[in-house]
Structures are given as C-alpha cells and as structure tokens.
Amino acid sequence: MTAPAIRSGRAVSEGGSRRLILDMAARLLRSGGYHQTTLREIAEAVGIRKASLYHHFASKEEIVEAVVTDGVRFVHEAVAAALEAAVQAGPRQRLEAAVAAHLSALHGHGDYTSAAIKVFTFGSGPTPQGVRLSRRLYEDVWRGLVAELQQAGAIAPGRSPEALRLFLLGAMNGSIDWYRPERFDIGVLSREFAALVAPDGQGIAS
Amino acid sequence: MTAPAIRSGRAVSEGGSRRLILDMAARLLRSGGYHQTTLREIAEAVGIRKASLYHHFASKEEIVEAVVTDGVRFVHEAVAAALEAAVQAGPRQRLEAAVAAHLSALHGHGDYTSAAIKVFTFGSGPTPQGVRLSRRLYEDVWRGLVAELQQAGAIAPGRSPEALRLFLLGAMNGSIDWYRPERFDIGVLSREFAALVAPDGQGIAS
DNA sequence: TCGACTACCTACCGTCCGGTAGGTAGTCGA
DNA sequence: TCGACTACCTACCGGACGGTAGGTAGTCGA
Numbered sequence: 001m002t003a004p005a006i007r008s009g010r011a012v013s014e015g016g017s018r019r020l021i022l023d024m025a026a027r028l029l030r031s032g033g034y035h036q037t038t039l040r041e042i043a044e045a046v047g048i049r050k051a052s053l054y055h056h057f058a059s060k061e062e063i064v065e066a067v068v069t070d071g072v073r074f075v076h077e078a079v080a081a082a083l084e085a086a087v088q089a090g091p092r093q094r095l096e097a098a099v100a101a102h103l104s105a106l107h108g109h110g111d112y113t114s115a116a117i118k119v120f121t122f123g124s125g126p127t128p129q130g131v132r133l134s135r136r137l138y139e140d141v142w143r144g145l146v147a148e149l150q151q152a153g154a155i156a157p158g159r160s161p162e163a164l165r166l167f168l169l170g171a172m173n174g175s176i177d178w179y180r181p182e183r184f185d186i187g188v189l190s191r192e193f194a195a196l197v198a199p200d201g202q203g204i205a206s
Numbered sequence: 207m208t209a210p211a212i213r214s215g216r217a218v219s220e221g222g223s224r225r226l227i228l229d230m231a232a233r234l235l236r237s238g239g240y241h242q243t244t245l246r247e248i249a250e251a252v253g254i255r256k257a258s259l260y261h262h263f264a265s266k267e268e269i270v271e272a273v274v275t276d277g278v279r280f281v282h283e284a285v286a287a288a289l290e291a292a293v294q295a296g297p298r299q300r301l302e303a304a305v306a307a308h309l310s311a312l313h314g315h316g317d318y319t320s321a322a323i324k325v326f327t328f329g330s331g332p333t334p335q336g337v338r339l340s341r342r343l344y345e346d347v348w349r350g351l352v353a354e355l356q357q358a359g360a361i362a363p364g365r366s367p368e369a370l371r372l373f374l375l376g377a378m379n380g381s382i383d384w385y386r387p388e389r390f391d392i393g394v395l396s397r398e399f400a401a402l403v404a405p406d407g408q409g410i411a412s
Numbered sequence: 413t414c415g416a417c418t419a420c421c422t423a424c425c426g427t428c429c430g431g432t433a434g435g436t437a438g439t440c441g442a
Numbered sequence: 443t444c445g446a447c448t449a450c451c452t453a454c455c456g457g458a459c460g461g462t463a464g465g466t467a468g469t470c471g472a
C-alpha cells in the first residue's frame with residue numbers, strides 16, 4: 001500500500017541529486033547538529049535509500065564537510081560583497097553592512113550557514129582541515145574590519161580589537177537561538193549591533 | 207587479569223555517588239553535549255557499571271536535567287550575589303560585576319554551567335519544563351539589569367533593551383568556544399563587555 | 413540473628429547507527 | 443545492439459545506544 005513513488009532511472013534532474021542531498025543535510029544539520037542528524041534521515045528527506053548516499057559521498061563526514069564549507073563560503077562571500085559595495089561609505093556604515101550581510105546569510109538564505117555554525121560551535125563532530133582553513137579566512141575578514149574601524153577612530157580608544165571581534169561574532173552567531181523573522185528585523189538588528197561596537201559621535205565623521 | 211578494583215559495599219562516601227555521577231556527567235556534557243555523551247562514558251568515569259546509574263537516576267534525561275538545573279542555578283546565584291554586593295555601586299560597576307560573575311561561573315568554576323549552555327544552546331536534547339523555567343528566571347535577572355541601566359541613563363538612548371540583553375548573553379555564552387584562561391583575564395574581559403554596553407561618558411555619573 | 417535495605421553487579425533486550433556487498437534498470441556512445 | 447556507465451536498489455554487517463531483569467554482597471535496626 002505504500003506508494004513506491006515514481007522511479008525513473010535518471011530521475012528528474014541530472015546530477016542534481018548531490019545538491020539535493022546537501023540541501024536536506026543542511027536543513028537537518030541546522031536543527032539537529034552533527035550527532036542528531038543521521039544518514040537515514042537525510043536519505044528519507046531526499047527520497048532515496050540510505051545506501052544510495054554512498055554513490056555520491058564517501059561518508060557522513062564528507063557530506064557534513066561539504067555543507068559546512070558551503071555555509072562558510074556563502075557567508076564569507078556575502079560579507080565580502082557587502083563591504084565591497086560599501087567601499088566608499090564611512091566605517092560605521094561599512095560595519096553595519098557587514099553585520100547585515102552576516103545576519104542575512106544566517107537567517108535569510110538557506111540552511112547552510114546556520115548548519116555550519118551549529119556543527120562547529122558544538123565542537124561535536126570531527127573538524128576537517130579544510131573547514132578550519134575556510135573558517136580562519138572568514139575570521140580574517142572581521143579582524144580586518146575591526147582594525148579598519150579602530151584606525152578610523154570609529155571605536156572607543158582602549159577597546160581590545162580581538163575581544164571586540166569575538167564579542168561581535170559570538171553575539172551574531174548566538175542569534176540562531178533567538179532570531180525569529182516575525183519578531184526582529186535584520187536591518188534594525190544590524191543598526192543595534194553596529195551602534196554598540198561603534199557608538200555615535202565617534203570616528204572621523206563626527 | 208583485569209583488576210576488579212576495590213569493591214566495598216557502601217564504598218567510600220555515603221550518598222556521595224549521586225554527586226559524583228553528576229560531576230562526571232557535567233564534565234562530559236560540557237565537552238560533548240547531549241548526544242555525544244553516553245551513559246557508558248559517565249559510568250566509566252565514575253567507576254561503576256552503566257546499569258548502576260539507574261539506581262540513582264531513572265533515565266539519561268534525568269541526569270542531564272539535574273546537571274543543567276544545577277548549572278543554571280549556580281550562575282544565577284553567582285550573578286545575584288554579585289549584584290547584591292555591588293548594590294551601592296554605579297550602574298556601570300554593577301554591570302561589570304554581573305558580567306564578571308557570569309563569566310566566572312562559566313569558566314572559573316565547575317563544569318555545570320558550561321554543560322548547561324552546551325546542552326540547551328544546541329537545542330539537541332529534550333528540554334524539560336523545569337529547565338525552561340529556571341532559565342527564564344535567570345534571564346529575568348538580566349532583563350532587570352538592562353532596564354536598570356537604561357533608567358539610570360547608562361546606556362545610549364534609542365538602544366533596544368531586548369536586543370541588548372540578547373547580544374550580551376549571546377556574546378558571553380559564546381565565550382565557551384574561545385575563552386582560554388591563559389589568554390584572557392575575566393576581569394579585563396568584563397570591563398570590555400561592560401564598556402560596549404554602557405560606554406564611558408554616559409549615565410548619571412558623568 | 414535475621415529480615416529489610418542499599419549499592420552495586422552480570423547479562424541481556426530491541427533499536428538504531430554508519431557502512432558494505434552485490435544486484436538491477438535505464439541511458440548513451442560506438 | 444551491445445558494453446560501459448550512472449543512479450539507484452535490497453539485504454546485511456558489527457557495534458553502540460538507552461534501558462531492563464534479576465542477582466549479590468555488605469550494613470543496620472529490631
């Protein structure tokens with residue numbers, strides 16, 4: 001009685017299965033983290049048998065790594081693009097744009113970025129080197145931005161740049177626990193974040 | 207050949223087994239979260255067989271709940287005591303004291319508080335009602351403190367108090383991912399945190 | 413001394429995990 | 443038309459999971 005679904009050899013999309021697997025894995029990883037997410041769940045969400053996942057990926061780790069790498073790359077590119085678009089703006093506006101881009105990548109777009117944060121903020125699963133590297137590179141974007149803000153005098157003198165960066169990233173990533181699109185607006189939140197780090201009346205513009 | 211260890215009926219301490227189990231569970235939960243921590247690991251760390259855990263607790267959930275509840279209560283009491291001790295100080299000093307108490311509970315003391323955050327920041331395991339309640343009560347402490355700061359004019363006008371509280375808690379709890387006692391000083395960090403939320407030159411003292 | 417009780421133990425349960433072996437239907441270039 | 447290839451399938455593996463059944467030493471009050 002269980003409808004066997006339409007099976008048709010090459011299925012609907014050619015080669016799209018890999019993306020579909022990653023999409024479903026990202027969704028499940030986002031809500032459950034590494035250990036709660038099982039290959040059976042992923043396979044079921046995709047609509048195939050668990051063993052078929054091994055036709056596209058060699059292991060669970062490989063699937064998770066692909067999701068996490070994509071997630072980090074996505075938020076990295078979004079923030080880099082936002083900073084490039086605001087290259088002529090003042091430091092405060094650049095900060096606000098970067099924060100908005102980060103939060104949008106986290107909440108507005110797919111599940112990849114949230115999944116990435118869930119997975120390696122847990123510290124649960126094994127963290128491959130490629131993931132560590134891409135994460136490091138993304139952190140450097142913020143390191144650079146904080147340094148730029150400090151150089152422009154936009155942040156209060158005496159603040160530790162490293163503490164500032166950790167505070168900011170931690171607070172933004174922590175929003176996956178409380179952000180609800182109907183309760184908060186990313187633009188408003190970004191202004192709040194930026195105002196904390198670079199208060200009004202500070203910097204070259206004043 | 208496997209040394210059967212010293213078995214002696216009532217063992218070393220009377221009734222202390224329960225605490226020992228929770229101590230070990232807290233340590234494991236802190237580093238592994240809910241799903242990675244197994245009853246076998248806990249039992250091994252304690253030095254008893256897995257089935258013996260059920261003499262003290264009815265289920266894994268009950269153990270985890272006890273650890274989490276203790277962790278929240280500990281940080282709650284620490285922050286409340288710090289605020290009480292600084293009842294005569296200015297708002298900025300009170301904020302700094304609360305932040306220092308929270309961070310100390312997280313990093314300076316046992317594993318309970320970090321375990322609590324790891325467990326329900328994951329959103330992994332089931333969250334019993336008792337845990338939700340104690341967490342809510344603790345959040346109210348910060349809600350009250352932010353309101354007090356706002357009333358005293360210590361934070362910039364126009365800031366959303368709820369956003370401020372969420373940022374602060376998120377950033378502090380995020381520190382479990384990067385805090386290392388040899389790289390950071392809790393006193394210094396607390397001053398950094400407080401300076402962001404309640405910048406100098408603001409409030410009744412100026 | 414003897415029953416109740418405490419704090420453990422060994423042995424086992426069904427279930428689910430990630431992963432593997434080997435098969436099969438459809439597609440496509442030669 | 444036919445072999446190679448792709449994309450899936452069924453069936454199974456050993457092992458780990460949380461949890462249960464039932465037993466056994468030691469303690470202690472009556």
